[in-house]
Amino acid sequence: MNYQELFSLIRKKQSFLCIGLDTDIRKIPQHLLETEDPVFEFNKAIIDATHDLAAAYKPNIAFYESAGPKGWESLQKTVDYIRQKTKDIFLIADAKRGDIGNTSAMYARTFFEAYDFDAVTVAPYMGKDSISPFLEFKNKWSVLLALTSNPGAADFQYLENKLTGKKLFEEVLTTAQSWTDKNQLMFVVGATKAEALANIRQIAPDHFLLVPGVGAQGGSLQEVVKYGMNEHCGLLVNSSRGIIYASGDKDYAEKARQKAMELKNEMAGYLKQKSLI
Amino acid sequence: MNYQELFSLIRKKQSFLCIGLDTDIRKIPQHLLETEDPVFEFNKAIIDATHDLAAAYKPNIAFYESAGPKGWESLQKTVDYIRQKTKDIFLIADAKRGDIGNTSAMYARTFFEAYDFDAVTVAPYMGKDSISPFLEFKNKWSVLLALTSNPGAADFQYLENKLTGKKLFEEVLTTAQSWTDKNQLMFVVGATKAEALANIRQIAPDHFLLVPGVGAQGGSLQEVVKYGMNEHCGLLVNSSRGIIYASGDKDYAEKARQKAMELKNEMAGYLKQKSLI
Numbered sequence: 119m120n121y122q123e124l125f126s127l128i129r130k131k132q133s134f135l136c137i138g139l140d141t142d143i144r145k146i147p148q149h150l151l152e153t154e155d156p157v158f159e160f161n162k163a164i165i166d167a168t169h170d171l172a173a174a175y176k177p178n179i180a181f182y183e184s185a186g187p188k189g190w191e192s193l194q195k196t197v198d199y200i201r202q203k204t205k206d207i208f209l210i211a212d213a214k215r216g217d218i219g220n221t222s223a224m225y226a227r228t229f230f231e232a233y234d235f236d237a238v239t240v241a242p243y244m245g246k247d248s249i250s251p252f253l254e255f256k257n258k259w260s261v262l263l264a265l266t267s268n269p270g271a272a273d274f275q276y277l278e279n280k281l282t283g284k285k286l287f288e289e290v291l292t293t294a295q296s297w298t299d300k301n302q303l304m305f306v307v308g309a310t311k312a313e314a315l316a317n318i319r320q321i322a323p324d325h326f327l328l329v330p331g332v333g334a335q336g337g338s339l340q341e342v343v344k345y346g347m348n349e350h351c352g353l354l355v356n357s358s359r360g361i362i363y364a365s366g367d368k369d370y371a372e373k374a375r376q377k378a379m380e381l382k383n384e385m386a387g388y389l390k391q392k393s394l395i
Numbered sequence: 396m397n398y399q400e401l402f403s404l405i406r407k408k409q410s411f412l413c414i415g416l417d418t419d420i421r422k423i424p425q426h427l428l429e430t431e432d433p434v435f436e437f438n439k440a441i442i443d444a445t446h447d448l449a450a451a452y453k454p455n456i457a458f459y460e461s462a463g464p465k466g467w468e469s470l471q472k473t474v475d476y477i478r479q480k481t482k483d484i485f486l487i488a489d490a491k492r493g494d495i496g497n498t499s500a501m502y503a504r505t506f507f508e509a510y511d512f513d514a515v516t517v518a519p520y521m522g523k524d525s526i527s528p529f530l531e532f533k534n535k536w537s538v539l540l541a542l543t544s545n546p547g548a549a550d551f552q553y554l555e556n557k558l559t560g561k562k563l564f565e566e567v568l569t570t571a572q573s574w575t576d577k578n579q580l581m582f583v584v585g586a587t588k589a590e591a592l593a594n595i596r597q598i599a600p601d602h603f604l605l606v607p608g609v610g611a612q613g614g615s616l617q618e619v620v621k622y623g624m625n626e627h628c629g630l631l632v633n634s635s636r637g638i639i640y641a642s643g644d645k646d647y648a649e650k651a652r653q654k655a656m657e658l659k660n661e662m663a664g665y666l667k668q669k670s671l672i
Contacts, residue, residue, distance in 0.1 A: 180501035183501070184505040187465070190467060194464075214518070215457075217491050220417075224461040232461060242551060245549065263520055268496065271521065274519060274520060277558075278556065278557040280554075
C-alpha cells in the first residue's frame with residue numbers, strides 16, 4: 119500500500135482509527151480461557167466487531183512474544199484472520215525494532231514476509247542503516263519513533279542540537295525524510311503533546327503520523343486533528359485499551375464496537391469538516 | 396548474577412568472550428538441514444565446542460524470530476541446553492527492545508521469565524520508563540545501547556546537546572547511571588570506535604561494557620582492552636560471525652573452537668597483564 123492508497127482507504131472507511139491489539143491474556147474475559155487459543159478468540163471477536171470502523175489494526179508484538187511460540191501462532195492467526203476478513207485494512211506490527219543492517223533485514227523479513235504486515239514501528243537510535251532494510255520492501259512502511267507519549271520521552275527526545283538548535287525528535291523527523299519518501303515512511307508522535315503537532319507538521323507537512331495515546335494515555339482527538347490533519351488526512355490515531363478492554367465481560371466485543379463507533383463517528387465528522395470525504 | 400559474580404565468572408573462565416549466536420539457517424552447513432531443528436543442532440555443536448572458552452552467549456533474537464514459532468522453540472532449546480551444560484555462563488538476549496512501561500514489562504517477562512536470560516539489550520530513545528520494567532528483575536541486567544558500531548551511529552548518537560556540550564551517547568551514559576547501579580546496567584559500545592572508549596571510561600568508569608564489532612565489524616581486541624578494561628575487567632567482547640561461521644563445512648564446530656580459543660587465549664593474556672587473574 120502506498121500513500122495515495124492509504125488515503126483512499128481512509129476516505130472509504132470514513133475513519134483514521136487504528137485499533138491496538140495489545141491483547142493481554144491476564145485481562146481478557148474469563149470465559150475465553152477455556153478455549154484453545156484465548157488470545158486469538160479474543161482478537162477474532164474484536165475484529166468481527168470493529169473491522170468496518172477501523173482503518174488499521176496494530177498488534178503490539180510484546181504481548182504475543184511474551185507467550186512464547188504459542189503467542190506467535192496467535193499473532194499469525196490474527197493476521198491471517200484480518201486479511202481474510204477484509205482487504206481494506208492497514209496492518210502495523212508495533213515492534214519498535216532497529217539493529218545493524220543484517221539484523222534489521224531479518225526483522226524486516228519477519229514482519230513483511232513471514233507475517234503479512236504493511237508496516238513496522240522502528241526505533242531511530244541506530245540511524246539510517248538500521249532502517250534501510252525495512253525500506254527495501256516496496257509498498258511496505260516504516261513507522262519511525264519521533265516523539266513518544268511516555269514520561270521518558272523527556273530524557274533524550276528534547277535534547278537540543280548545539281549545531282542546529284533543533285531538538286532530537288526534530289532531527290529524527292528531518293533526517294529520516296532524506297532516507298525515503300512519504301510512501302514508505304510515517305512517524306510516531308505522542309498525542310499527549312498535541313500542540314507539538316503544529317511544529318511537527320511544519321517539519322513533516324506531508325507524512326502520515328501514527329498518533330498513540332488517545333484514550334488511556336490522555337490525548338484529545340480534537341486537538342490531534344486541529345494540529346495534525348493535512349490535506350490527505352495524514353493521521354492514523356490509535357486507541358488500544360480504551361476499545362479492546364471497554365468491558366471485561368462477555369459483552370467485550372459489543373462494547374468495543376461502541377467505543378470504536380464513537381471514535382469513528384467523531385473522525386468522520388472531522389474528515390467532512392475538512393472536505394476530505 | 397550481580398557485578399561481582401560476573402567478574403568472578405570472568406576470572407574463573409579467564410575469558411571475557413561473548414559468542415554471538417546469530418544463527419542464520421541460510422548460512423549453516425548443508426548436512427544440518429536434514430535434522431529436525433537445524434538451528435538448534437548448529438547451536439548445540441557450537442556450545443559443546445566453546446562453552447569452556449566463553450563468558451557469555453548472546454543469541455540475536457531477530458534470527459530466531461524470523462523463523463516464526465519454530466524459531467522461538469529453537470531459542471528455548473538453545474537457552475535450556477546452555478543452562479543444562481554449565482552454570483558459568485552469562486546469557487544475553489540481543490533484542491534491542493524498549494517501549495512504554497506496560498509493553499516493556501511484557502518484554503522483560505519474556506526474556507527473564509519465559510526464557511532464563513541474565514540480560515537483555517535495550518534501546519534508550521524512549522527514556523527511563525521504557526527501561527525501568529527490566530530493572531525490576533533483581534540480578535537481571537539491562538544492556539543499554541550507547542554508541543553502536545554501525546555507520547548509522549553517526550546520524551543521531553553524536554549530536555551535541557546545546558545545554559551541556561555532551562553528545563547524545565554521552566547523555567545516555569550519564570543519565571542512565573541515575574536509574575540504577577552497576578549491578579544491573581551495562582552499555583553497548585561499538586569497538587570500531589576503540590579510542591572513544593577512553594572517553595566512555597571516564598563517564599562510566601565502573602560499568603561493564605558490551606563491545607560488539609570485534610572481528611567481522613573490524614574492531615581490534617588489543618585496542619578495546621587498552622581503552623576499555625577496568626579493575627573488574629568491565630568488558631564483555633562479542634564475536635559472532637568470526638566464530639560461528641569460521642567454517643561453512645562439517646568441521647564448523649571444531650573451527651569455531653579454534654577461533655574462540657585464539658580470542659580466549661589473547662584475553663587471558665590481557666587479564667594476566669592487568670593482574671586480574
